[in-house]
Amino acid sequence: MTSMKKAEQKIVVLTGAGISAESGLSTFRDNNGLWENHRVEEVATPEAFDRNPDLVHGFYNRRRQALSEVKPNAAHLKLAEIEPLYQSFLLVTQNVDDLHERAGSQNLIHMHGELLKKRCVLCHQVSHQRNDLSVESICQYCHQQGTLRPHIVWFGEMPLLMNEIMLALMQCDLFVSIGTSGTVYPAAGFVEVANQSGAHTVELNLEASEQASQFKESFHGPASSVVGDYFN
Numbered sequence: 001m002t003s004m005k006k007a008e009q010k011i012v013v014l015t016g017a018g019i020s021a022e023s024g025l026s027t028f029r030d031n032n033g034l035w036e037n038h039r040v041e042e043v044a045t046p047e048a049f050d051r052n053p054d055l056v057h058g059f060y061n062r063r064r065q066a067l068s069e070v071k072p073n074a075a076h077l078k079l080a081e082i083e084p085l086y087q088s089f090l091l092v093t094q095n096v097d098d099l100h101e102r103a104g105s106q107n108l109i110h111m112h113g114e115l116l117k118k119r120c121v122l123c124h125q126v127s128h129q130r131n132d133l134s135v136e137s138i139c140q141y142c143h144q145q146g147t148l149r150p151h152i153v154w155f156g157e158m159p160l161l162m163n164e165i166m167l168a169l170m171q172c173d174l175f176v177s178i179g180t181s182g183t184v185y186p187a188a189g190f191v192e193v194a195n196q197s198g199a200h201t202v203e204l205n206l207e208a209s210e211q212a213s214q215f216k217e218s219f220h221g222p223a224s225s226v227v228g229d230y231f232n
């Protein structure tokens, strides 16, 4: 581990579904590939939405409503606590829940979008959404009906703010990956960018991920304990 003091360090943290598991939100690959009883291709692709918008709206409505029943866990809180200690701290999450915000994280990028936002496919306005969406929903900006979709990055779609993320990865001294299986790209390739930039790379996960061999250090266990142990 480098001898740099935290106050001089630039850190990028990547999180995945595993950091929200102990808050009660299901991960993607723990229950034999089914995700809330759906195959991913059925509900998390633009084709699925075109084919069956009611099914996809229902899938996201249920997950959006579930957010009011869960709260951040010790891992989310620890990341928010340490943020001001670093010269620069960027938290990139693959998660679409709002637990990092509720824990107090400030410099946060949701690269796969957010459950609590919607987007109009006609006027492209993105806005906050707490209640259910449906094909009957009307855009508050262009007043069209049936043009609203979850502001979620589906498979085959480009993740958000990739330029900012890549720049931070190329400039960071420390890259810490938490609670992700390392199976979804481009997020799964971030550790390689960090390694090539000369950063120290650490994996904190319940078990070795698909990218485990790429990390200089790894600590296995539930996020609510390994994150606190590593950053203390």
Ligand code: BV8
Pocket: 015, 016, 017, 018, 019, 021, 022, 027, 028, 029, 030, 044, 094, 095, 096, 112, 152, 153, 154, 155, 156, 157, 158, 159, 178, 179, 180, 181, 182, 183, 184, 185, 186, 204, 205, 206, 207, 209, 221, 222, 223, 224
């Ligand atoms: C794109 C929103 C291109 C949906 C999601 C090579 C290069 C580039 C792309 C590809 C490629 N090969 C294939 C692709 C296509 C695809 C892809 O990667 N497929 C995979 C399956 C092979 N990638 C894409 O389509 C991406 N887009 O590449 O666009 C492009 C180029 C030009 C122009 C246009 C487009 C978009 C991917 C985004 C898809 N959307 N989410 C939603 O949430 O509803 S991805 C989805 O998976 C979630 O965001 C999730 O976060 C993410 C990754 O899963 P994990 O977070 O890692 O969760 P998982 O369950 O897998 O693992 C949990 C881990 O936690 C486990 O390791 C477990 O051990 C651990 N854990 C469990 N409990 C705990 C724990 N750890 C600690 N504590 C615990 N308590």
